[in-house]
Amino acid sequence: MSRNDVIHKETCEENYKYIFKPDILRGKVAFITGGGSGICFTITEIFMRHGCDTVIVGRNLERVKQASETLMAATGGRCLPLSVDVRKPQQILDAVDEAMGQFGKIDILVNGAAGNFLCPLDQMSFNAFRTVMEIDAHGTFNVSKVVYDKSMKTNGGVIINITALLHLRGTQMQTHAGSAKAAIEAMTRHMAVEWGMNGVRVMCVAPGPIADTEGMRRLGGGRVNEEYEKSIPIQRLGLRVDIADVCLFLTTRGSELLTGTTIAADGGSWLTGSNNFYQTKKLLSAGHSLSKAKL
Numbered sequence: 001m002s003r004n005d006v007i008h009k010e011t012c013e014e015n016y017k018y019i020f021k022p023d024i025l026r027g028k029v030a031f032i033t034g035g036g037s038g039i040c041f042t043i044t045e046i047f048m049r050h051g052c053d054t055v056i057v058g059r060n061l062e063r064v065k066q067a068s069e070t071l072m073a074a075t076g077g078r079c080l081p082l083s084v085d086v087r088k089p090q091q092i093l094d095a096v097d098e099a100m101g102q103f104g105k106i107d108i109l110v111n112g113a114a115g116n117f118l119c120p121l122d123q124m125s126f127n128a129f130r131t132v133m134e135i136d137a138h139g140t141f142n143v144s145k146v147v148y149d150k151s152m153k154t155n156g157g158v159i160i161n162i163t164a165l166l167h168l169r170g171t172q173m174q175t176h177a178g179s180a181k182a183a184i185e186a187m188t189r190h191m192a193v194e195w196g197m198n199g200v201r202v203m204c205v206a207p208g209p210i211a212d213t214e215g216m217r218r219l220g221g222g223r224v225n226e227e228y229e230k231s232i233p234i235q236r237l238g239l240r241v242d243i244a245d246v247c248l249f250l251t252t253r254g255s256e257l258l259t260g261t262t263i264a265a266d267g268g269s270w271l272t273g274s275n276n277f278y279q280t281k282k283l284l285s286a287g288h289s290l291s292k293a294k295l
């Protein structure tokens with residue numbers, strides 16, 4: 001989506017079923033990058049439904065403002081929307097200062113901001129590769145460092161990096177995103193080792209294909225049908241709320257032994273998904289578009 005496009009209005013869960021006590025995050029503050037849309041919007045919502053104060057950041061101020069209004073109306077919680085490009089350290093420093101001014105601390109950081117598109121490696125420009133590395137991998141480093149320095153170093157906390165499973169099998173047309181997410185997974189272990197003694201746990205949640213998201217609209221390649229869903233071991237796509245519940249678990253006492261690890265939250269789809277670049281190349285050379293090709 002270009003930043004000039006009409007903003008897709010996000011909606012909240014109509015009938016959320018609580019797994020944890022509804023006040024389990026009361027008194028906590030979460031800073032969520034990419035919280036204005038998609039999976040991270042729903043993570044924000046579920047945290048707020050459990051009493052958490054939230055800060056959501058993205059480049060498009062209108063988008064995060066609209067999201068925050070929707071979230072506050074649905075949950076009755078607090079959500080501060082700020083414009084930040086995670087590639088720009090000064091913008092992050094200013095935003096974290098503003099969040100600290102308003103809430104006094106940050107207990108939970110979710111690094112969800114990301115960019116992606118389907119692109120065969122031999123057609124990828126230097127700038128295309130760099131752009132995704134900078135948003136995903138550098139962005140995760142930049143925001144984690146600032147939040148650690150300004151709050152978690154003294155107060156402890158939980159960092160959840162939203163990654164993917166693309167790099168495990170060298171997923172076709174995903175060299176940029178897979179490389180970036182692999183870097184984040186490594187960074188997660190480094191952070192867990194160095195920041196553990198300050199009471200900080202750092203983990204990755206790696207979603208598989210998640211329904212009703214920009215990621216699936218961009219990468220689904222028009223292939224989501226019953227047959228596709230049946231190819232996934234649990235027989236269905238993931239839902240945004242599935243990912244939100246996993247993230248919520250990682251903020252609770254039940255996950256206190258978890259750090260430096262990746263939770264694959266994909267219903268087993270990475271084990272069975274098709275990844276045949278030879279076949280895709282044939283389809284593309286026969287004139288199929290990337291969005292129509294059965295990948």
Ligand code: HXC
Nearest residue numbers: 001114115116117119125127128131164208209214215219
């Ligand atoms: C090839 C492309 C491209 C495409 C952009 N580029 N789109 N190359 N195919 N479809 C190239 C451009 O030509 C340019 O290179 C370079 O990338 C930077 O493009 P910009 O538009 O200048 O970048 P920017 O404005 O910073 O926008 C970043 C973006 C954009 C990633 C390109 O799409 C964006 O803002 N995305 C955010 C939302 C998003 O992607 N959500 C999905 C996340 S899902 P040149 O050489 O021409 O200068 C996800 C799922 C993971 O991550 C796993 C799923 C299973």
Ligand code: NAP
Nearest residue numbers: 034037038039058059060085086112113114210213214215
């Ligand atoms: P999405 O709605 O497009 O979310 C991406 C968010 O990142 C947007 O809110 C965007 O807001 C923000 N963002 C992008 N570039 C940014 C930048 N430079 N600085 C700050 N914010 C930026 O996509 P999604 O599909 O829900 O994906 C969310 C996360 O899940 C991503 O990390 C993605 O890689 C991961 N994931 C998704 C799937 C899936 O099936 N959807 C699968 C695996 C992993 P602005 O445009 O306003 O900046």
